[in-house]
Structure formats: C-alpha cells, structure tokens
Amino acid sequence: IMTNKNKHLTYYDRLDIEEGISKGKTFRSIGIELDKDPTTISKEIKRNLQYKDTEVVTKTLDGKLIKANCALLNKPPYVCNNCKLKRRDCGFDKRFYYAKKAQLNYQENLVEPRRAVVLDKEEFYKMDKIISKGVSKGQSFYHIMHSNNLVVSKSSLYRYVNNGYFSIDSVDCKRIVKFRKRNKVNKEAIPKHLKSGRAYINFLDFMNESAMPFHLEMDTVIGKRGGKTLLTFNVSSCNFMFALLLDSNTSSEVSSKLYNLKEKFYQNNIHFSDIFPVVLTDNGSEFSKVEEIEYDFDKNLKLFFCNPNSSWEKGKIEKNHTTLREILPKGSSFDDLTQSDVNTIISHINSLKRKYLNGKSAYEVFSFTFGEHIANLLGIFKIPANEVILKPFLAKQIKDTNK
Numbered sequence: 001i002m003t004n005k006n007k008h009l010t011y012y013d014r015l016d017i018e019e020g021i022s023k024g025k026t027f028r029s030i031g032i033e034l035d036k037d038p039t040t041i042s043k044e045i046k047r048n049l050q051y052k053d054t055e056v057v058t059k060t061l062d063g064k065l066i067k068a069n070c071a072l073l074n075k076p077p078y079v080c081n082n083c084k085l086k087r088r089d090c091g092f093d094k095r096f097y098y099a100k101k102a103q104l105n106y107q108e109n110l111v112e113p114r115r116a117v118v119l120d121k122e123e124f125y126k127m128d129k130i131i132s133k134g135v136s137k138g139q140s141f142y143h144i145m146h147s148n149n150l151v152v153s154k155s156s157l158y159r160y161v162n163n164g165y166f167s168i169d170s171v172d173c174k175r176i177v178k179f180r181k182r183n184k185v186n187k188e189a190i191p192k193h194l195k196s197g198r199a200y201i202n203f204l205d206f207m208n209e210s211a212m213p214f215h216l217e218m219d220t221v222i223g224k225r226g227g228k229t230l231l232t233f234n235v236s237s238c239n240f241m242f243a244l245l246l247d248s249n250t251s252s253e254v255s256s257k258l259y260n261l262k263e264k265f266y267q268n269n270i271h272f273s274d275i276f277p278v279v280l281t282d283n284g285s286e287f288s289k290v291e292e293i294e295y296d297f298d299k300n301l302k303l304f305f306c307n308p309n310s311s312w313e314k315g316k317i318e319k320n321h322t323t324l325r326e327i328l329p330k331g332s333s334f335d336d337l338t339q340s341d342v343n344t345i346i347s348h349i350n351s352l353k354r355k356y357l358n359g360k361s362a363y364e365v366f367s368f369t370f371g372e373h374i375a376n377l378l379g380i381f382k383i384p385a386n387e388v389i390l391k392p393f394l395a396k397q398i399k400d401t402n403k
Helices: 011-022 027-034 038-047 099-115 121-136 141-148 154-162 174-178 200-210 251-267 290-294 311-327 339-350 362-370 372-377 393-402
Strands: 049-052 094-097 216-222 229-235 240-246 278-281 302-305
Touching: 011 027, 011 038, 011 094, 011 099, 027 038, 038 049, 038 099, 121 141, 141 154, 200 278, 200 302, 216 311, 229 251, 229 311, 240 251, 240 311, 240 339, 240 362, 251 290, 278 311, 290 302, 311 339, 339 362, 339 393, 362 372
Parallel strands: 216 278, 278 302
Antiparallel strands: 049 094, 216 229, 229 240
C-alpha cells in the first residue's frame, strides 16, 4: 500500500492545501486527502504565512492608535484565503497561504543548510591546515579524513574547495580537475495547454472509469549524443516491448516513425489504437507533437503525460530498459543498427521467461492475448528459450551476421 506519511510535502500537495482552505475544508479533511496528519497541514500553513498590511488604524480609549487584528485569524485556517472580504479593505491585516511561495521557501530551506560551513573558526582553520598538507602530498580526501579523524563528509570537502573556503584551490585536487562539470540540457517542456486533460491525474481517472486492463508506456533510449535513438514501447499487462529506431531524438522523427507504424497496421485492416488505445509517456520535448501522436487515421488514441520528474509513474518500461541496457550499454552507439537489428534485440528480451508471468515469456502472453500476427506487425518474433542472449555480444553477433 502506497502512503505519503513520513514524506515531505510536494508542490502538488501544497496546491491541494491552498485549494482546500480556499474551499473552506478543514485540516482534517485535507489531511485525509493527502494522507497526512492534520497538524502537518496546520504547521505548513503557519510556517508559510504571507502578510498583507492595512493602512487602517483604530483609536483606543486612552487615545493610542493601533492596528486592529481579525479575531478569525486566531483559529483555523489562520489565513484569509476563504474569506469573502479578502479582496476588499476590511480594516484588518491579512494573511494568505500560497502554494508556489511555500514551495520556494521549502526549496530554499532544503538547500541553505548545505551551503553553510557548520564549524567554528578555530576548527575550520585546523581542518584547512590538515587538508592543505595532505593534498600537497597527493593524498586523497578519503585518506586525509580517515588518517586525521575528520568529522566531515567527502562531498562537503569538495564543496568547501569549490566555494573557495580552503586555502587550496580546485586545481590542486586532481579529481576535481579530472571530472568536468556536466552540461545541462534544457529541453523544451510540453506546452501547458497541450497537457490540459492529458495529465497523470486524468490518466488515472480514465483508467478507473473505463476499467482498461492495460496501457502502453512510451519512452526513448539514447545512444551516442546526436546519433540514433530508440523510441520504446511497453505493454503494461505483460511487459511486452517493441521499439522504433529514430534517426534523431526530435518530435518530428517521433511522429513520423509512429505514423509509419500506424499506417502498417491500417494497411492490414487494423487500427493501432484498437490494440493500444491508451499511451502514457513523460514530458520530453520529443513528444510535443501531441495531435500527430494521437492521430490514427479515422480514429484517435488517448495520450497522457506523467508528472514532471516522476519516471516511476511509468516504472514498467523503465525496468525493461535495464534489461535493454544489458545488451546496449549506456554510451554505446545505435548508428550501425537497423530496424531489423532492433527487432531482433527486443525479441530476445521478450522471449525471456519471467517469474511474475508464471514461467511464461512476455512474447507468449502477448501473442496469446492479441495474436502472433500483431507481434509480427510490430517486428517481434519468438526466440527459442535456450538461444536467448542478454549480453552486449548479441549486438555484435547481429552485425557480423549482416555482413
């Protein structure tokens, strides 16, 4: 049973809290929805109050001018979010809870303790002297720490050097020089209006209402940067996998190769969406051509997106990728592969006997459910059990056979 207890609040939790108090819900009812204790909701709101002062003052009996306080703010929900007078000047100071600002406060508080050096001045200079002396001899941080009983983590030492806290510089540390800073790849997110009605919560609602027994998970597997990519699919009910070889990891290439597959089905008097009506994928920019992905001639399939940075929501395809990586290790190039090569590799994976399928392979379960002709349309075929290979030399063996 999944539970949110003992876990930090997420941004979506905070949005639910803001919406809940605006609708006048109690802390208890909000807590039940989020699987949190009511005190957690109370503390979250009090910790992230946003103040809006009024210019209105009140004169007391002895002639002093003071600001009046709203008595309603002394009891739950402690904020004005659900007050009818919140947009008018009621004469009281106002307090609000905003999910976005609360999330920013949370992230800042999470990062701030990691920035600080939690040592007094004398201890720090003593540590600096020990570290500098050890580094001058070519010693590693691990060796220095354990030889001098330093109560600090190795990552903290690297951070102190990078931030310039020590008298030594990063160029004095061979490992810091050796490993370059990773380049950040800023991919274009799926436009918000395209995700309307296609969010993960909409996916859950649709699957519950339609009683759909399975869905198709879609993702990409990268080869060498700038080279060919695999567009992978996984049938959730049996982990049957198939893949399309892309010349580039772009939205145009994804929609084009997927269209060709749908056309192949259509020419055999089958709609791709009749077999796979629901597709769940992540927020990669290669899936931004939503309408083209959903198009299936005179029909449409339903496309949904996982929440950002939530790969576990399509965990079955992620798990199958680990098996794929046993054959095509991370960093290996796909440029010499053909679609036929990819089909052979995926066929080996689908022919693996699985414990959770009662000793059957994904190919056997899929072909029993949908028919071998559907598996063949996807380019997948059965590999005899004693010939299944899940090692990198399979790709080499396939290339040598093609020569």
